[in-house]
Amino acid sequence: MNNKLSSLSCQKGFLNQEIVYRISENKPIEEIEITNFIKNSNLDDLLSFSRYLRDKNNSSKVISYSRKIFINLINLCKDSCSYCTYKKEPYTSEVVMLKPHQVLSLADAGKKLKCTEALLVTGERPELKYSEAKKWLNELGYKNLVELIAYLSEIILKNTGLLPHTNAGSLTKKEMAMLKSTNVSLGMMLENASEKLLELGKAHEKAPSKNPKVRIKSIISAGELKIPITTGLLIGIGEQLVDVIESILLIKEINEKYGHIQEVIIQNFTPKIGTSMYNCKPPSDTYFLKCIAIARILLTGINIQVPPNLSPNVYANYLDAGINDWGGISPLTPDYVNPEYPWPTINEVKTVTNSKGFNLRARLPIYPEYIINKNNLENFVAPNLKEFIEPLIDEKGLVKEDYIL
Ligand code: SF4
Numbered sequence: 001m002n003n004k005l006s007s008l009s010c011q012k013g014f015l016n017q018e019i020v021y022r023i024s025e026n027k028p029i030e031e032i033e034i035t036n037f038i039k040n041s042n043l044d045d046l047l048s049f050s051r052y053l054r055d056k057n058n059s060s061k062v063i064s065y066s067r068k069i070f071i072n073l074i075n076l077c078k079d080s081c082s083y084c085t086y087k088k089e090p091y092t093s094e095v096v097m098l099k100p101h102q103v104l105s106l107a108d109a110g111k112k113l114k115c116t117e118a119l120l121v122t123g124e125r126p127e128l129k130y131s132e133a134k135k136w137l138n139e140l141g142y143k144n145l146v147e148l149i150a151y152l153s154e155i156i157l158k159n160t161g162l163l164p165h166t167n168a169g170s171l172t173k174k175e176m177a178m179l180k181s182t183n184v185s186l187g188m189m190l191e192n193a194s195e196k197l198l199e200l201g202k203a204h205e206k207a208p209s210k211n212p213k214v215r216i217k218s219i220i221s222a223g224e225l226k227i228p229i230t231t232g233l234l235i236g237i238g239e240q241l242v243d244v245i246e247s248i249l250l251i252k253e254i255n256e257k258y259g260h261i262q263e264v265i266i267q268n269f270t271p272k273i274g275t276s277m278y279n280c281k282p283p284s285d286t287y288f289l290k291c292i293a294i295a296r297i298l299l300t301g302i303n304i305q306v307p308p309n310l311s312p313n314v315y316a317n318y319l320d321a322g323i324n325d326w327g328g329i330s331p332l333t334p335d336y337v338n339p340e341y342p343w344p345t346i347n348e349v350k351t352v353t354n355s356k357g358f359n360l361r362a363r364l365p366i367y368p369e370y371i372i373n374k375n376n377l378e379n380f381v382a383p384n385l386k387e388f389i390e391p392l393i394d395e396k397g398l399v400k401e402d403y404i405l
Contacts, residue, residue, distance in 0.1 A: 015037075023053075023297055024053065031249055034298065038245060047320060050293035051321075060396075062359050063353045063359070064398065065361075066327065066365050067330075068329065069107060069330055070119050072333075073096075073120055073122045073148075074097050074133060074136070076129070077123025077124045077169075078123070079124045079208065082202075082277045085340070100155065103152050110160070110333075113331045114404045115332075117162065117163055118156045118160070118162040120153065120165070120168070121167050124169035124207075133145075146171065147178070161388055161391075163366070163389065164182055164183045165184060165185050165186065165366075170215055171221075172218075172221065173224065176221055179227075184385055184389065185229060186227055186229050188215065188230075189232045189233070189265065190216070191233060192212065192234065192244070194246070195213075197210070203238050223255075223261075224258070226258075226260060226379050226380050227260060228367070228380050230264075230265065231261060231265070232266060233264070233295070235266060235268050235287070235288055235291045236280075237269050241287070244291050248264075248299060255299070261299075261302055262303060262369075263304075263367065264295055264299055264302050266323075268288050268306075268310050285317075289317065289321045292306060301369075306323050306326070307326070307327045307335075307338075312341065319352075320356070325363070329343050329344075331345075331346060363397075364389065364397075364399060368397025371393060
């Protein structure tokens, strides 16, 4: 056991030191051992261990974020999750179906503000449910949404140099392959691996695309295609702690096979007016902090992100729980998925990050380890994307500091 680790074990004598050692050294460990370790450890000890694991590979004390423009391409969706306010109906004034010139002008505005990510977000396969979505696509000359996203990603890349990252729900392997040459990474929340959430009255009762089997298949397909992916868990939607542990272990297992899961978002459920889960309680602080710590402890080599806007007054605490990233923050566009929770300014996030002794640095929508490691670069990045990535980064694979100034 190295000195730092043994001093952690001595200070935190209540943690099972054998398990601490095996996790720290990335040695095999059984699910039952992990579950018992978490059950038998108190929160403060888990948080200390989580911070230790984050800090041992972070000598420059960097906490990252992605400077992005949020392109809300179409907010119609064939599914209905019980907590969602993003999805709109075609007859409302809030419905959005952007045209390519609007997408480009948003990307241009992002470029002027030194964004490096163009986040393209849609509802789940809206064209399968809504004639309005089908008409919008047909008028633009496309049969399905992914063909349009591939075209938009290409023009964003070529005209602005912003790097596309698409989150369009559970894509098939064929669809993801269509995006590999224009998207540096893809995003899709697993939310939770428990099928219980599909049952009557539960969060995903009316959202077949949230069936974990569907989502896991998509995550595996991205792995087979060697596309870096961001996934994550939504905490507090009716799951139990054991479901969180199982979901994290599943993500770990998939990543050990494919090495493509660049980031896991641990996101807190927030009850929203107008949804059927409005009266449900958000996760308690202790439960949420424990979920963050478990993710950091188990997901060796994967970046752990919590969005700062969903916990406006307390997000500094997540640095104490071992996160190393704040996710995408836009200096211009709102968080259309959570418009009730505006992003803090990047300067505010910097102040909070500095107050805990860390440096805030911008990253691309593809994490440094997929760029500066030559093997990863060859395996996970389409050759044509390299010329767009290279001018933006420094030797650490982060956005050059003078690019943003
Ligand atoms: S959370 Fe996503 S899949 Fe669920 S209703 Fe909203 S847009 Fe659709």
